[in-house]
Amino acid sequence: MKQHILVCPFEPPLISRLQGQTLVVHVEDVLLIPRVKEQVERHNRLHCIQVISSHPLARLELTPEMKAIPIAAYVPEVGEGGEFYEKLPLLRQLGLQVYLAAIGKTNIRDARILSSLGIATALVMEGVPLDWDAMEDLLVYFAYGKSRHANIEPFNYVISNYSRTSMVDFSSVYFDNPNRYLHVEGDGRIALSAKDAQAGVFIGELDSIDAIADDPRYKERRDKAERFFLEGAGCAYCGAFRVCLGKFSAQRDANPGCEKLFAKLMEISENQKIRDGVVLWQP
Amino acid sequence: MANVLLTQRCVRSCPYCFAKKHMDGSVPDDIISWEDIVYIADFLQDSANRGISLLGGEPTLHPDFSDIVLYLNARGFHVHVFTSGIMSTSVFEALKRKLSSLPKRKLSFVCNVNDPRESTEKELRAVGEFLTDFAPQVTLGFNMYRPDFDMRFLFDYINSYGLERRIRLGLAHPIPGEMNRFLAIQDLPKMAERIVDYIPDFARFKIAPGFDCGFPFCLFTEEQVGRLFAVMEGRLKFGCGPAIDISPDMSVWCCFPLSNVYTRSLYEFDSLQQLVAYYENMGKKIRIEAGGLYEACDDCSYREQGLCSGGCLAHILSNFRTEAKVRPEFMPP
Numbered sequence: 001m002k003q004h005i006l007v008c009p010f011e012p013p014l015i016s017r018l019q020g021q022t023l024v025v026h027v028e029d030v031l032l033i034p035r036v037k038e039q040v041e042r043h044n045r046l047h048c049i050q051v052i053s054s055h056p057l058a059r060l061e062l063t064p065e066m067k068a069i070p071i072a073a074y075v076p077e078v079g080e081g082g083e084f085y086e087k088l089p090l091l092r093q094l095g096l097q098v099y100l101a102a103i104g105k106t107n108i109r110d111a112r113i114l115s116s117l118g119i120a121t122a123l124v125m126e127g128v129p130l131d132w133d134a135m136e137d138l139l140v141y142f143a144y145g146k147s148r149h150a151n152i153e154p155f156n157y158v159i160s161n162y163s164r165t166s167m168v169d170f171s172s173v174y175f176d177n178p179n180r181y182l183h184v185e186g187d188g189r190i191a192l193s194a195k196d197a198q199a200g201v202f203i204g205e206l207d208s209i210d211a212i213a214d215d216p217r218y219k220e221r222r223d224k225a226e227r228f229f230l231e232g233a234g235c236a237y238c239g240a241f242r243v244c245l246g247k248f249s250a251q252r253d254a255n256p257g258c259e260k261l262f263a264k265l266m267e268i269s270e271n272q273k274i275r276d277g278v279v280l281w282q283p
Numbered sequence: 284m285a286n287v288l289l290t291q292r293c294v295r296s297c298p299y300c301f302a303k304k305h306m307d308g309s310v311p312d313d314i315i316s317w318e319d320i321v322y323i324a325d326f327l328q329d330s331a332n333r334g335i336s337l338l339g340g341e342p343t344l345h346p347d348f349s350d351i352v353l354y355l356n357a358r359g360f361h362v363h364v365f366t367s368g369i370m371s372t373s374v375f376e377a378l379k380r381k382l383s384s385l386p387k388r389k390l391s392f393v394c395n396v397n398d399p400r401e402s403t404e405k406e407l408r409a410v411g412e413f414l415t416d417f418a419p420q421v422t423l424g425f426n427m428y429r430p431d432f433d434m435r436f437l438f439d440y441i442n443s444y445g446l447e448r449r450i451r452l453g454l455a456h457p458i459p460g461e462m463n464r465f466l467a468i469q470d471l472p473k474m475a476e477r478i479v480d481y482i483p484d485f486a487r488f489k490i491a492p493g494f495d496c497g498f499p500f501c502l503f504t505e506e507q508v509g510r511l512f513a514v515m516e517g518r519l520k521f522g523c524g525p526a527i528d529i530s531p532d533m534s535v536w537c538c539f540p541l542s543n544v545y546t547r548s549l550y551e552f553d554s555l556q557q558l559v560a561y562y563e564n565m566g567k568k569i570r571i572e573a574g575g576l577y578e579a580c581d582d583c584s585y586r587e588q589g590l591c592s593g594g595c596l597a598h599i600l601s602n603f604r605t606e607a608k609v610r611p612e613f614m615p616p
Binding site for chain 2 (some may be wrong): 116117
């Protein structure tokens with residue numbers, strides 16, 4: 001049986017049911033973080049607390065007692081400069097990764113600023129239009145920037161997990177890779193992704209979690225990338241498919257540029273492997 | 284320390300302005316981007332440089348001015364801002380709200396002021412408000428572009444607002460190929476006499492003047508140099524070295540007056556040390572051709588001892604304009 005990390009809401013009865021499991025717990029209220037940690041660590045392992053907030057980062061009521069807790073904060077924006085810089089010394093001490101939607105130049109720009117200030121950041125590449133050029137510029141900064149800076153996802157994930165012989169699915173950065181994460185609702189129903197859970201698409205119950213890997217819908221989702229080759233769809237012919245897995249196929253025609261970004265990401269990953277001595281360079 | 288031009292726009296139009304060429308050619312959205320600010324911070328940090336000067340135009344015109352200061356502070360830089368002190372109410376309020384609590388070790392200002400008789404009431408009021416609120420962090424800067432300047436108002440400002448007891452004295456230099464007002468070489472002795480006249484005032488008010496670049500040693504007698512040394516608290520220099528200005532489009536030059544001539548891109552250099560070395564080397568080559576402002580500079584013992592660099596390179600280069608074009612690499616356009 002594959003041991004998944006379970007992503008669930010903060011509901012104490014549910015957490016009690018999930019004894020012995022590794023959990024990602026999502027909350028909207030930042031002030032719940034210490035309680036979540038305390039509750040989860042009684043009988044479970046805490047992978048991370050996912051905060052999904054409508055407030056800007058600068059307005060999150062984070063406190064020094066949250067220092068040892070891994071926090072993934074989904075925020076709409078960084079927020080007002082004065083407030084942010086006042087909070088920065090605390091943010092730098094936390095185990096925090098800030099998730100920003102990669103729409104518009106401001107968040108992409110702010111990801112660079114946060115990274116340069118030592119705050120780990122992740123771009124959520126959803127919605128349209130995605131600014132591929134700005135993201136490529138950010139990627140180059142992340143990979144080749146002169147000074148030390150914090151990680152920027154999903155670039156760091158792909159570069160760290162890149163292999164010449166297999167595909168890399170950076171959905172894990174967003175806790176959305178069914179190979180690694182399953183989403184559990186308060187009533188125990190299981191979904192393959194956060195989007196599925198929101199849309200009410202479930203594939204089983206907690207009681208049957210051990211058999212989930214045999215479910216055909218699970219297998220289909222797990223092998224989703226291979227369908228591009230069976231169907232001969234456009235992304236199957238893309239040189240960067242191995243690191244993007246056709247995630248942007250729906251907007252590829254209207255907003256091309258993903259190929260350039262992911263080809264650059266592959267090139268950087270390849271160079272990194274050569275630098276690390278993992279791949280032999282041959283003339 | 285590198286000077287970063289946040290914008291080329293300005294609120295004033297000073298006749299001596301070294302940056303006039305850049306102001307005139309600038310477009311309204313000619314401001315530095317955040318991406319470039321991060322690049323510059325990385326570049327300087329990588330060069331083990333922990334100080335940065337923000338200039339313009341008027342740097343506070345950059346819409347993110349306060350956030351840039353806070354960002355650079357957060358990156359561990361001391362930020363030194365060159366401002367006219369003239370800003371709109373909204374900009375000033377934002378400045379007070381975000382920056383007034385920063386200590387002097389993190390943020391300081393040079394407020395470049397002109398003789399009040401050459402400023403409007405509105406400008407004077409704005410400067411007054413700025414000096415009132417940021418007094419302990421402000422050093423006054425004064426640019427001399429004519430020999431009959433009057434500095435008494437500077438003493439009044441320092442005493443009434445409680446500013447840093449220093450004055451940064453700048454010489455208005457010629458921009459090769461441009462028409463800005465500057466102190467001609469023949470006017471320099473008069474300017475020097477005027478400074479010497481103020482020595483008793485500097486001593487009486489305990490205010491230390493400091494020379495910006497390009498002052499020749501020989502403008503003063505050795506007795507005068509001794510008196511200046513005393514009022515300047517030992518910080519007397521007669522140098523002219525690369526100041527390194529970085530413009531919003533990431534062009535670099537060694538100082539404003541020479542920005543017409545030796546502009547490069549920051550991306551061509553790996554470190555500030557490399558950049559400074561490039562411009563020092565350029566300066567040396569020119570000074571091999573002409574030791575300084577005067578013929579006598581070639582054999583001058585002060586210059587040989589490194590006590591004087593022979594005056595401003597822009598002056599020297601401007602003299603080349605009248606010569607045959609046998610050294611095209613030094614020729615201003």
